[in-house]
Amino acid sequence: MLVDGKWTADWQPVQASDAKGGFVRQVSGFRNWVTPDGAAGPNGEGGFPAEAGRYHLYVALICPWASRTLIARKLKGLEDVVSVSVVEPALTDQGWRFGDYPGADRDTLNGATYLHEIYTRADPHYTGRATVPVLWDKQRKTIVNNESADIVRMLNSGFGVLADGTLDLYPPDLAAEIDALNARIYPRLNNGVYRAGFATTQAAYEDAFADVFGMLDELEARLSAIGPFLLGGRVTEADIRLFVTLIRFDAAYHGLFKCNLRQLSAYPALTAYTRRVLAVPGVRDTVSIAHIKRGYYSMKALNPAGIVPVGPDLSDLLGMTA
Numbered sequence: 001m002l003v004d005g006k007w008t009a010d011w012q013p014v015q016a017s018d019a020k021g022g023f024v025r026q027v028s029g030f031r032n033w034v035t036p037d038g039a040a041g042p043n044g045e046g047g048f049p050a051e052a053g054r055y056h057l058y059v060a061l062i063c064p065w066a067s068r069t070l071i072a073r074k075l076k077g078l079e080d081v082v083s084v085s086v087v088e089p090a091l092t093d094q095g096w097r098f099g100d101y102p103g104a105d106r107d108t109l110n111g112a113t114y115l116h117e118i119y120t121r122a123d124p125h126y127t128g129r130a131t132v133p134v135l136w137d138k139q140r141k142t143i144v145n146n147e148s149a150d151i152v153r154m155l156n157s158g159f160g161v162l163a164d165g166t167l168d169l170y171p172p173d174l175a176a177e178i179d180a181l182n183a184r185i186y187p188r189l190n191n192g193v194y195r196a197g198f199a200t201t202q203a204a205y206e207d208a209f210a211d212v213f214g215m216l217d218e219l220e221a222r223l224s225a226i227g228p229f230l231l232g233g234r235v236t237e238a239d240i241r242l243f244v245t246l247i248r249f250d251a252a253y254h255g256l257f258k259c260n261l262r263q264l265s266a267y268p269a270l271t272a273y274t275r276r277v278l279a280v281p282g283v284r285d286t287v288s289i290a291h292i293k294r295g296y297y298s299m300k301a302l303n304p305a306g307i308v309p310v311g312p313d314l315s316d317l318l319g320m321t322a
Helices: 064-075 115-122 148-158 172-190 192-197 202-225 237-253 268-279 289-296
Strands: 055-059 082-086 134-137 142-145
Touching: 055 064, 064 082, 064 148, 064 237, 115 134, 115 142, 142 148, 148 237, 172 192, 172 202, 172 237, 192 202, 192 237, 202 268, 237 268, 237 289
Parallel strands: 055 082
Antiparallel strands: 055 134, 134 142
16 A cells, blocks of 8 residues: 555555454545536545646446446446556555556656555545556646546536436436445445455454345345336436446355355356346446456455456346456
8 A cells, every 4th residue: 555655565455353253344545526617526635627638547447336437437338438447357466567568558647656656646646556447637736536436426417418317327206215225235235255255253253244245135025016127217327336246246245255155156146136237228338257266266366376267157137248
């Protein structure tokens, strides 16, 4: 991680642990917003007006949080407005790296080798982990935001007329329900798989494991009764947030993170739901099972030999070669 702008130690997946040995996720350090007129958003400072070509996303295809932003960018028709760079999937001793792995990019914008260099360009004294996604302002040469939940919402509404207005991922009439679902799904499932995978005690692992499968059971029942999406007939940000975990479940979380009570295929409604979201135009373009497996299984703390499993066979779920 970075300490006062200096890279100080080899990358490790566990950021912090609580007294019980449970995984504690780092709080995002940059929380400004792009808005149609440049006014301040819900938090942070103003001065980041929506402009075509001004902003750039740094992402990793293995990362569910980064993939949230890629999906929102696709669904809102912002591909020609916000440019993107994809880091290599394998985590190095200095974290995310740019390069020539298939599907990854070199950093032609800032000339960085590692993502942490982008953080120190924004703040030469930054202390913390260099995480994806990062929304970069080319004009001010700084990071606007590195919190995926914020970035999804600003891609939905912060770019005003530059975005496709026919789809609202956070419609006012569903906002309260979306917030309630997010608040329930995030700790138990989205972050729950990480709590299981990075637990440092048996008790912390078993607590997380119970949350993961309790939430999957709850969602299976919900989708069986409601469908086709979490809030009925409309795709919302809640679907994006759930989908990015489900599409990685069998490929990474079931094996590497020891979430192995059942595979996603054991849940008919969730499997059908994952296919439906994957079939939404643009979503499939954001998914790379090759990056997902290569990235997760590069974590030395969990897989010292770095062997990437050949399976599982996801052709039925994906409907095509991954």
